[in-house]
Amino acid sequence: MEWVETTGKTVEEAKELALDQLGVDQEDAEFELLEEPKTGLFGRPRGDARVRARILPKSPRAKVERKRRPRKEDAGSAPAAANSENQGNSAGEPNVSRGTSAPRDRSEPRRNKEPMDQAEQCTVVEEFLTGLAESFGFSATAQAVFEDEDLRVNLSGEGLGVMVGPRLVTLEAIQEITRNTLQRQAAGREYGRVTVDIEGIRERRKQALTAFVNEQAATVTTGTTVVFEVMSSADRKQVHDVASEIDGISSVSEGEDPRRRVVLKPV
Numbered sequence: 353m354e355w356v357e358t359t360g361k362t363v364e365e366a367k368e369l370a371l372d373q374l375g376v377d378q379e380d381a382e383f384e385l386l387e388e389p390k391t392g393l394f395g396r397p398r399g400d401a402r403v404r405a406r407i408l409p410k411s412p413r414a415k416v417e418r419k420r421r422p423r424k425e426d427a428g429s430a431p432a433a434a435n436s437e438n439q440g441n442s443a444g445e446p447n448v449s450r451g452t453s454a455p456r457d458r459s460e461p462r463r464n465k466e467p468m469d470q471a472e473q474c475t476v477v478e479e480f481l482t483g484l485a486e487s488f489g490f491s492a493t494a495q496a497v498f499e500d501e502d503l504r505v506n507l508s509g510e511g512l513g514v515m516v517g518p519r520l521v522t523l524e525a526i527q528e529i530t531r532n533t534l535q536r537q538a539a540g541r542e543y544g545r546v547t548v549d550i551e552g553i554r555e556r557r558k559q560a561l562t563a564f565v566n567e568q569a570a571t572v573t574t575g576t577t578v579v580f581e582v583m584s585s586a587d588r589k590q591v592h593d594v595a596s597e598i599d600g601i602s603s604v605s606e607g608e609d610p611r612r613r614v615v616l617k618p619v
Contacts, residue, residue, distance in 0.1 A: 355384075359400040363388060365608060368585065370405035372605045375593065377586055379531075379545045382408050468541040470498050476537045477505045477530055477546065484526065485509060503544035505530070512550050520557065523550060524584060558590055565594040568616060572601045578616040582607075588614050 356373045360366035367383060374381055387402040474496035485492035485507060492509030507515070516523045527548040534543050549555070568578045580591065588605055591614045595603035602617050 355404045355406045357386070357402065357404050359402045361389065361400060361608070363401040363403065366401045366403045367405065368605075368609055368612060370403055371585055372588065372592070374405060374407055375589055376407055377589060380408055381405050465540060465542045468538045468543045470503075470544070473503055473534060473538075473543055474498070474505075476534050477503065477548075480530055480533045481505060481507050481526075481548065484529075485512065485515070488515060490515075498544060501544055502547060503534075504547045504549065506549045506552060508551055516550055516553055519582075519584065519587070520553070521584075523548065523553070524586075557587075561587060561590050562594050565591055565616075566598070569595070569598045569601050572616045572618050575618055577618070580614045580616070582611050582613050585612075588612070591616075 356370055358366045358369040358373065360369055363385060367378070370383070371378060371381060382405065384404040385401075386404055387400070389401050390399045478494040478496050481494040482492055485494075490509050490511055492507050492512060494505055494507050496503060496505035498504075514522070515526060517525075527546060530548050531546040534546060547554070572578055583591070592603050592605075595601055595614075595616060600619055602619050604615050604617070605612055606615050607613050
C-alpha cells in the first residue's frame with residue numbers, strides 16, 4: 353500500500369485526515385511523523401503537523417541488509433556518502449538518518465515479533481472484561497474469537513447499556529483499555545487487533561447507519577448537501593464505505609476533532 357501524506361494544525365488532526373484518505377481505523381494504519389507544529393511567541397503554535405501513513409502491511413517486512421562499516425581507507429569518501437544521504441533517494445523521498453527517524457505510533461502492535469498464543473489472548477481479554485463488568489455491578493459473560501488477525505470479543509449480560517454510552521463513546525474507551533491490558537500481557541509479543549462489542553451493538557449500529565446513509569443519499573442526488581452529526585472515526589469510515597457504493601454522491605470529512613463529521617455532496 354502506498355503512503356499518503358497529510359498536514360493539520362495538530363498531529364492528531366493530520367492523522368485523522370490520513371485515516372479518512374485511507375478509509376481505515378487507526379489500529380489498521382501505521383504512521384511516520386514528518387514534522388511537528390513549532391511553538392511561537394507566547395507559546396502559540398506555529399506551522400502545521402505533517403505525517404505519512406499507510407495501511408498496515410499484512411505480511412512481515414523484509415529485513416534490510418546491514419550496511420558495511422567504512423574502513424579507514426574509505427574515510428576520504430565519507431563526505432560524498434553523507435551528501436548522498438542528505439539529497440534523498442531516487443524516488444524523491446528523504447532518507448532518515450540514524451537517531452532522527454520518525455517515532456512509531458505507540459497505539460499500534462509491533463510487527464515481526466513472536467506471536468502471542470491466540471487462546472491466551474482470548475483468555476486475557478475475556479477475564480478482563482468480565483472483571484470490568486463486575487466492577488460496574490453487572491454479571492456478564494465475555495466470548496472472544498479470532499477472525500484472521502482480528503481479536504473480537506463480545507460482552508453479554510443484563511443492563512450493560514451504561515458501558516456503551518452515547519455514540520459508543522464509553523465502549524470505545526473500554527476497547528482501548530482492553531487493548532492496553534492485552535499489550536501489557538503480551539510482553540513484547542505480537543497480538544491481534546482488538547474489537548470489543550457489547551450485546552452485538554456494533555453490528556446493529558453498522559446496519560442502522562448503512563440504512564440511514566442510503567436513505568439520505570436519495571436527498572443528495574436531488575442536489576441537496578447532507579451534513580451528518582459528529583461521529584467517531586469508525587462511524588465515519590462506515591459512512592464513507594457505504595457512500596462509495598452509491599452513484600451520484602461523494603463523501604468528505606469536515607471539522608476538527610472532537611467535532612469531526614461527514615458531509616454527503618452530489619457529484
